[in-house]
Amino acid sequence: MQKPYVTIHTHTSLDGKINAMDLPEFRSASRQYQELSLDPDKQIFNIQGFLNGRITTDDNMTHYRxxxxxxxxxxxxxxxxxxxxxxxMYYVSIDPSGKLGWQQNYVTYGNRESHIIEVLTEQASNAYKDFLRRLGISYFIAGEETLDKALVLHKLVTLFGMERVMIGGGGTLNWTYLQNGFVDEVSIVMAPIADGDPDMQTLFMAREPISTIQPISFSLLDVRQLEDSTVWLRYKVNNS
Ligand SMILES: NC(=O)c1ccc[n+]([C@@H]2O[C@H](COP(=O)([O-])OP(=O)(O)OC[C@H]3O[C@@H](n4cnc5c(N)ncnc54)[C@H](OP(=O)(O)O)[C@@H]3O)[C@@H](O)[C@H]2O)c1
Incomplete structure (x- = not known):
């Protein structure tokens, strides 16, 4: 199996939350996060695709249509x-059973247009695949009943020539790839904010049966101060 270099890149609060907070420091960190990874004039990641879980896409792109x-x-x-x-650039949408109500074959995010690739399993229906074809959205199959995470990465290399990709969240997708040893680097743009909410989404979320709770450690690769008291942390995963 082949695999691209995989970075989980995310922006968080001091308390590890990944959802929006209505604060200028959140907006600044979000902008800098996008500039590092996607903005054609400013990015330094050199990725060809970014992976997103189905819930992240529904929350931000397809709005549960x-x-x-x-x-x-x-x-x-x-x-x-x-x-x-x-x-x-490709927006790689992890949508195992084919639920997302796309209206076009690209997304615009981070000052960039990205062609959508839907990642399905054999559980996705013929009608959903026909829907994607009519919209001109690429798709590939990775797994029978459950997602074959290694095959996803293999096909990104072999079908689309990707050498470097980013996993953009949410916490469920991040953790399942991290826990299974597919992640080369974790990159966190940390905003100087917190809200103390015990129920809010965090950077890593174990979710049975997709993934489990397990302690994992990291080694620091780099730390930099960005604008507006934002810090950029880069870690290697110790089990990869
Ligand atoms: N601050 C940031 O940088 C940032 C970035 C991204 C997202 N977010 C936020 O995070 C929230 C969503 O996070 P989330 O953890 O709830 O969901 P998520 O990771 O976006 O999506 C989870 C869903 O993706 C599919 N999936 C992911 N990994 C899978 C696997 N290994 N096997 C099978 N299916 C898999 C499943 O879809 P099905 O349910 O269809 O089976 C699963 O329910 C959103 O509110 C979003 O705004 C923040």
Whole structure:
């Protein structure tokens, strides 16, 4: 199996939260996070794709819309579908059973247009694949009933030529890739904010049966002070 260099890149509060807080320091950290990884004029990550969990995409991009599927669509060809093989950036959407209600084949985020790749399992329906084909959205299959995480990375290399990717969240996707030893680096843009909410999303969230609670340690690669009291931390994962 091949794999690209994988960085989990995220912006957090001091208390490890990843959801928005209505504070100028949050907005500054969010901007700097996007500039480091995506902005064509400022980025330094040199990634070709960024992976996002289904809930992150529904929260930020598709807003829980139902996909406009045709249940009577003719059978689509078996296997993967590549609508665009040479985009400069891909939004890799982890959507195992095919739920997301896309309306177009790209997202605009971080001052960048990215072609969407839907990552499905065999659980996704023919009607959903037909829906993606009609929108010109690339998709590939990774796993029968559950997501084959290694195969996802392998196909990003072999089908789309990716050498470096970023996992952009949320906490569930981050932890499942981290726990399974696929992550080369963790990059945290930490804003000087906190809210003490015990129930809010954090950077890493174990979720049975996808992943479990397990202690993992890290070694510091670099630490830099950014604008507005934001700190950028980079760690190597000790089990990778
Ligand atoms: N500050 C930041 O940098 C940042 C970045 C990203 C996200 N966020 C926030 O984080 C929140 C969402 O995080 P989340 O942890 O709830 O969800 P998530 O990681 O975005 O998505 C989880 C979903 O993705 C699919 N999935 C992910 N990994 C899988 C695996 N290994 N096997 C099978 N399916 C897998 C499943 O979809 P199904 O349920 O369809 O099976 C799962 O329920 C959002 O509110 C978002 O705004 C913040």
């Amino acid at each position: 139902k996909p406009e599927v045709n249940e009577n669509a003719p059978l689509v060809p078996e296997g993967d579908f590549i609508a665009e093989g040479d985009a400069s």
